[in-house]
Amino acid sequence: MPEFSLYRHLDEMAPWNDRLQVLEVIGVSDEAPQVKTFTFRSDAQTWFRYKPGQFITLELPVGDEPLMRTYTLSSSPSRPFSVAVTVKAQPGSVGTHWMFDNLAVGTRIRAFGPSGDFTHHNHPAARYLFVSAGSGITPMMSMLRWLNDCAPWTDVAFVNCARRPEEIIFRKELELLGSHMPGLSLGFLIEERSSRESWFGHMGRLDAVRLPLLSPDFHEREVFCCGPDPFMRAVHNMLEATGFDMAHYHQESFGAPPVETPPPAKAEAGAAQPAEATLPLRFASSDIDSHCVAGQTVLQAARASGVRIPAACEFGLCGTCRVRKVSGEVEMNHNGGILDEEIGEGYILACCSKPLTALEIEA
Incomplete structure (x- = not known):
């Protein structure tokens, strides 16, 4: 039996924090052939604040490295004590088939979000x-x-x-x-x-x-x-x-936006090529000092240093790779996966942030 009471008023509860709490499955239901709805509550009895139409990223322990998969919430924030995702098992969908086979009432799983701007709240009509x-x-x-x-x-x-x-x-x-x-x-x-x-x-x-x-x-x-x-x-x-x-x-689309790549500049004959610049990069929580090659993202540098930062979309949309910047400056080109107030608090998205100076992050 859980130690806390099963009922508390909303104003007695804090919003769910994806860095501190995980989701617990409280229901699994069939919706159509090869389609199931998984309903979750917080394992710390918090409530869910999001906009209808947003998505979360689930961390699925499929193999040696967790699989990050993004799913739209089918639930409504007007019922804030639980969230639900409704997923269809397509041929070859490793993550969804793992969910079908392994998620049951009581299972706990990590999640990140909610994120996304596909919501009628942004376009009242x-x-x-x-x-x-x-x-x-x-x-x-x-x-x-x-x-x-x-x-x-x-x-x-x-x-x-x-x-x-x-x-x-x-x-x-x-x-x-x-x-x-x-x-x-x-x-x-x-x-x-x-x-x-x-x-x-x-x-x-x-x-x-x-x-x-x-x-x-x-x-x-x-x-x-x-x-x-x-x-x-x-x-x-x-x-x-x-x-x-x-x-x-x-x-709504989880595909990466097209990126126009400029043609490489032609080097003059006999011109000396500049050495590849690097910048110091410290991962505070992992106590690792490393570096970032020019043009490399924080996420790429973390992987090269053996530091794991959860990431799903890897083009600045899902917000899964959000980390706090302790010091330094970055160039960040995201696609809506981070809020202005989060940026103001010092957070960056590792997948689309490139260091401009020596950098220290909480990772």
């Missing part, structure tokens, strides 16, 4: 259009659950695409929310019929003909899209072709 496919429904479900709890009158058109009827994730809950939220309109679109379940709804792939049938006024809505990359690309191109104002289009 009178009307929304949520477009999703497959497990891309998870951030939409987080946002819709929040709206149901806090603003149930909101006008939301929800379009979800799946291969077969039984593969529509959260279908029963969505239909229930449709009966409770007067402004919610649901549009399901499947690609093929199934012998397991009859279907009388829309069929085919989402295109410029079917979208107006599912959301006639989509031009007047703030659009959020999530799903496989080819799906999001198709939705983006389709909206753009209709003249939609793409400033009101938002999509």
Whole structure:
């Protein structure tokens, strides 16, 4: 039995801290074929503060080196005592299959976050259009659950695409929310019929003909899209072709943004090549003095020195590699994985920070 009381008021609890506490599994449920929801609470009875649509990074003890995997929260911050991720086991997905085989009630696991800016809170609007496919429904479900709890009158058109009827994730809950939220309109679109379940709804792939049938006024809505990359690309191109104002289009992606690499400068004949500059780098918690080669990130230097800094995306989005800078200056080019107030407190993202001076960090 836990030593603490099972019930405390929210104002008696502190927010969850990903550096001090881990997650404990309190529920595992099937959502669709090869899709499960894992629900967690804090092992220190803290509450979860995040925005609907954000994600966390789980540290999965798969092999000799932990596997870092990023999953969107399907839960809502309006219910702050637990968080949940809903994951689909794709062929070859090592981390998700490990979760299916090993996570059970009582299992404890490390996590980092929450992070991400794919949330309707950043883009308030009178009307929304949520477009999703497959497990891309998870951030939409987080946002819709929040709206149901806090603003149930909101006008939301929800379009979800799946291969077969039984593969529509959260279908029963969505239909229930449709009966409770007067402004919610649901549009399901499947690609093929199934012998397991009859279907009388829309069929085919989402295109410029079917979208107006599912959301006639989509031009007047703030659009959020999530799903496989080819799906999001198709939705983006389709909206753009209709003249939609793409400033009101938002999509979730964990892929690295394209980086333009400038061509190498040509050295003059006979010119001496400069020696590769290095800067001192100290890892305070590990008590290791090392160095960082010019152009190398703090994360790369840490790995070369045998210092482990957890990292998942490695392009400044997930925030997993956040460490505190004790002294020194860095050049940091992140993609939203760290808050301005965290930077003000001295934190950096090791994956996208390059030392400009001698540097000491807590790692």
